[in-house]
Amino acid sequence: xxxxxxxxxxxxxxxxxxxxxxxxxxxxxxxxxxxxxxxxxxxxxxxxxxxxxxxxxxxxxxxxxxxxxxxxxxxxxxxxxxxxxxxxxxxxxxxxxxxxxxxxxxxxxxxxxxxxxxxxxxxxxxxxxxxxxxxxxxxxxxxxxxxxxxxxxxxxxxxxxxxxxxxxxxxxxxxxxxxxxxxxxxxxxxxxxxxxxxxxxxxxxxxxxxxxxxxxxxxxxxxxxxxxxxxxxxxxxxxxxxxxxxxxxxxxxxxxxxxxxxxxxxxxxxxxxxxxxxxxxxxxxxxxxxxxxxxxxxxxxxxxxxxxxxxxxxxxxxxxxxxxxxxxxxxxxxxxxxxxxxxxxxxxxxx
Amino acid sequence: xxxxxxxxxxxxxxxxxxxxxxxxxxxxxxxxxxxxxxxxxxxxxxxxxxxxxxxxxxxxxxxxxxxxxxxxxxxxxxxxxxxxxxxxxxxxxxxxxxxxxxxxxxxxxxxxxxxxxxxxxxxxxxxxxxxxxxxxxxxxxxxxxxxxxxxxxxxxxxxxxxxxxxxxxxxxxxxxxxxxxxxxxxxxxxxxxxxxxxxxxxxxxxxxxxxxxxxxxxxxxxxxxxxxxxxxxxxxxxxxxxxxxxxxxxxxxxxxxxxxxxxxxxxxxxxxxxxxxxxxxxxxxxxxxxxxxxxxxxxxxxxxxxxxxxxxxxxxxxx
Numbered sequence: 323x324x325x326x327x328x329x330x331x332x333x334x335x336x337x338x339x340x341x342x343x344x345x346x347x348x349x350x351x352x353x354x355x356x357x358x359x360x361x362x363x364x365x366x367x368x369x370x371x372x373x374x375x376x377x378x379x380x381x382x383x384x385x386x387x388x389x390x391x392x393x394x395x396x397x398x399x400x401x402x403x404x405x406x407x408x409x410x411x412x413x414x415x416x417x418x419x420x421x422x423x424x425x426x427x428x429x430x431x432x433x434x435x436x437x438x439x440x441x442x443x444x445x446x447x448x449x450x451x452x453x454x455x456x457x458x459x460x461x462x463x464x465x466x467x468x469x470x471x472x473x474x475x476x477x478x479x480x481x482x483x484x485x486x487x488x489x490x491x492x493x494x495x496x497x498x499x500x501x502x503x504x505x506x507x508x509x510x511x512x513x514x515x516x517x518x519x520x521x522x523x524x525x526x527x528x529x530x531x532x533x534x535x536x537x538x539x540x541x542x543x544x545x546x547x548x549x550x551x552x553x554x555x556x557x558x559x560x561x562x563x564x565x566x567x568x569x570x571x572x573x574x575x576x577x578x579x580x581x582x583x584x585x586x587x588x589x590x591x592x593x594x595x596x597x598x599x600x601x602x603x604x605x606x607x608x609x610x611x612x613x614x615x616x617x618x619x620x621x622x623x624x625x626x627x628x629x630x631x632x633x634x635x636x637x638x639x640x641x642x643x644x645x646x647x648x649x650x651x652x653x654x655x656x657x658x659x660x661x662x663x664x665x666x667x668x669x670x671x672x673x
Numbered sequence: 674x675x676x677x678x679x680x681x682x683x684x685x686x687x688x689x690x691x692x693x694x695x696x697x698x699x700x701x702x703x704x705x706x707x708x709x710x711x712x713x714x715x716x717x718x719x720x721x722x723x724x725x726x727x728x729x730x731x732x733x734x735x736x737x738x739x740x741x742x743x744x745x746x747x748x749x750x751x752x753x754x755x756x757x758x759x760x761x762x763x764x765x766x767x768x769x770x771x772x773x774x775x776x777x778x779x780x781x782x783x784x785x786x787x788x789x790x791x792x793x794x795x796x797x798x799x800x801x802x803x804x805x806x807x808x809x810x811x812x813x814x815x816x817x818x819x820x821x822x823x824x825x826x827x828x829x830x831x832x833x834x835x836x837x838x839x840x841x842x843x844x845x846x847x848x849x850x851x852x853x854x855x856x857x858x859x860x861x862x863x864x865x866x867x868x869x870x871x872x873x874x875x876x877x878x879x880x881x882x883x884x885x886x887x888x889x890x891x892x893x894x895x896x897x898x899x900x901x902x903x904x905x906x907x908x909x910x911x912x913x914x915x916x917x918x919x920x921x922x923x924x925x926x927x928x929x930x931x932x933x934x935x936x937x938x939x940x941x942x943x944x945x946x947x948x949x950x951x952x953x954x955x956x957x958x959x960x961x962x963x964x965x966x967x968x969x970x971x972x973x974x975x976x977x978x979x980x981x982x983x984x985x986x987x988x989x990x991x992x
Contacts, residue, residue, distance in 0.1 A: 362946045368676050409786035409813075412714070412741075419712075458741075485785045486891040526966075533963035534945030540711055541678030541777045597741050599714040599783040 325432075327448055329387040334395070339555035341614050343671055345384055348374035349610050351618075351666045352547040352587050356627035358636075360522045362531050367545040367591050372667035375589060376545070379424035380475060381606060382432065387448050389476045389498070389557065396497040396558050397473075402505045403560075404469045406481060406493035413481045413493065414468035415458060416595035417602055421471045446474050468493060477589070477606030480504070482512075484599055489535060491515050492600075498557035498607045500550045500586060501641065506561070520635040538601060540594040548588040550640040551649070555584055555609045574645035579652045580613035583645060585625065612649065617672045620663055622656035629653065678777055680722075681710070685771045686745065692826035695798070696764055697737075700746045703772055709743040713778035715809035716802050716896070719746060722774040722923075723759045725766065730759030735801040735896075736778060740809045746778070751798040782896040784809060788866040791817035794854070794879050796871030797824065800831055802896050803870065807834070820844065822852050822875065855882045870896040904959070907983040911935060911992045912954055926978035935992055937978060944980035951976050956988035 331339045341349070350373040365371075367379070375381045397403055406414060422444055426435040434445040443454045451474065455462040463470050472479045472495035481493030489512045496504040507515045512532045522528060538544065552559055553570040574583055591604040616622035629642075630650045637646050663669070682703035689697050702708035713736050723730040734748040752764040767773075782802050784791060791810060793803050800821055810817045819841045823831065828843055835841035844852040858867070858879075867888065869879045876895050883893055903923040909930070910917050920929040927949060930937050939949040944962030953976050960970045962977035969975060976988070 364946050366677055366942070412786075416712075483786060484783065485787065530945050530947075530963050534943055537943060539777070539779055596712045596778065597714055598786075599716075599780045 327387040331388045333392045333557040350375045352549045357631045367543040378428035393497045404495045410493045412598035413600040416597045418467040418471040480603040482601040503561045538594045540596045543593040545591045552586040571644045584609045616656045618668045626653035626657040691830040712741045715740045715805045716782035717778040717780040720776040732759035737804040785866045789864040793819045794869045796822035796875040799871030868894045904982045910989045942979045952991035954989040956985040959984045
């Protein structure tokens with residue numbers, strides 16, 4: 323598979339990010355029906371499914387180089403976006419091992435891992451990195467192992483400790499988040515960090531999800547999709563930087579909504595970590611402009627219907643209240659009322 | 674590419690008698706030198722599938738190899754004289770070079786990494802999960818004590834594992850050499866995490882003593898084997914399809930339905946998502962899922978076939 327990276331695109335300032343036709347067609351569209359409600363929509367994270375984004379353990383796409391650079395910029399301004407509590411050291415090495423093995427297996431043209439006993443050599447072609455280090459000895463790496471490897475991956479990563487029949491957010495690399503803060507949530511339990519989510523608690527969603535995740539096994543990772551909407555293709559929509567992006571929510575007009583408003587989909591993955599018995603929670607962010615999305619007619623119809631029928635509490639929680647009406651009105655022109663075909667996969671792409 | 678890993682193939686590379694009743698097995702990847710096993714955390718176990726001419730056993734064994742090792746898994750198997758089960762089978766039938774099917778490592782007994790101090794209590798072959806704790810707790814640099822109630826042959830075998838550790842204590846079932854559990858627990862500082870593995874009588878005694886002394890439930894950890902994922906065989910009659918499916922003891926209901934060509938929706942295959950929820954028309958399900966509410970369970974009108982089984986010999990499903 324050939325892949326052309328777009329190293330100069332940006333997720334801030336002039337916002338030059340956009341999706342190629344290939345990237346639109348592989349977008350992990352999250353709505354399998356014309357309405358949306360919470361569910362424990364967990365499935366095995368195996369190759370396959372309706373989008374090419376599900377083919378690799380950790381998907382690498384045309385935005386890889388630019389996303390890694392955006393992460394570095396965010397970290398330079400705020401180093402607390404990457405924090406790991408001291409008892410998570412084994413989980414740091416688990417993460418490095420999982421990412422290096424997966425990337426080098428799934429993308430051998432870009433990443434190479436060579437092992438000589440405890441001494442490992444890691445080559446990252448797209449980022450121009452080549453390092454030799456001793457596995458388990460952090461002094462042989464230029465950065466702590468978790469930060470080192472997650473600076474070379476798209477998406478956020480959280481390290482969850484498994485103890486007391488619960489999961490605790492005891493580490494993370496979080497620079498492309500939908501309005502939550504690692505610095506705030508660090509050390510919280512599963513139910514604590516989900517506390518702000520409306521409706522789902524009453525439905526018992528989190529109790530069931532936690533029970534399931536406590537039994538997550540090595541070799542059988544799982545995934546789910548989550549979604550929200552973001553004004554401008556901004557990865558770092560953090561509470562810390564709310565003054566930079568919060569006001570954007572008031573900037574949507576009927577004229578600019580197709581250009582400025584993005585569907586933001588999180589491909590969430592969960593892996594049992596074998597050395598630490600912890601869990602790695604990956605949150606990979608995919609962005610698509612509404613005027614890119616409507617080029618797939620099924621997605622256009624369904625997006626219109628989902629947004630129109632969304633319960634008000636959910637719209638408020640996801641931060642959509644100020645522009646939902648504008649978006650629904652704009653999307654209506656792409657919804658002829660025809661039934662939508664089953665599944666989420668893209669059909670054809672309009673010009 | 675990514676796919677689920679349910680089963681691994683292992684070869685018995687070496688086997689030695691630690692005593693007349695204890696065998697040590699070193700298991701390596703079945704195919705080739707270059708293969709690496711999944712690393713395992715302290716306290717992990719694997720489940721071996723052992724097949725003789727007439728029966729299949731699935732037995733869980735703690736890994737005694739160093740946590741994180743990827744070249745080999747090591748286990749110690751005690752032969753129970755009166756048993757005709759899997760451990761007896763290993764002692765009698767398995768030789769160096771044998772191929773075994775296993776699950777990847779799983780851990781229901783991991784040390785708490787935030788602990789200030791760990792107290793490990795073992796009896797008999799219940800020492801095995803703690804053999805992987807020793808290097809892990811050493812590496813973490815956290816204080817711990819091991820208290821081991823051993824038979825004669827076990828004392829001979831395992832004393833060398835403990836070396837000159839001042840924090841390892843061995844007890845014997847002889848007047849004046851027995852472990853006084855309440856006294857030991859009373860002497861522990863607040864914040865100690867307690868781990869126990871051994872015969873049920875010991876575990877019940879240790880846990881009851883700790884509760885009596887006011888130890889919080891979150892500090893008590895016990896490893897009990899013998900809650901297999903399978904169960905007894907049963908039959909499901911499919912009301913709409915009009916035929917019966919036999920569900921063997923080591924196969925899930927969902928797997929059996931799929932093997933019989935019956936379409937059943939499923940997603941997580943772990944009892945959480947609710948997708949495979951199926952109506953029960955007759956018979957009593959044995960619920961093992963996390964989806965159904967307590968009320969739904971007692972009604973018994975639905976079953977999650979990915980994990981749940983039957984109490985009765987026969988269930989009638991709306992499939």
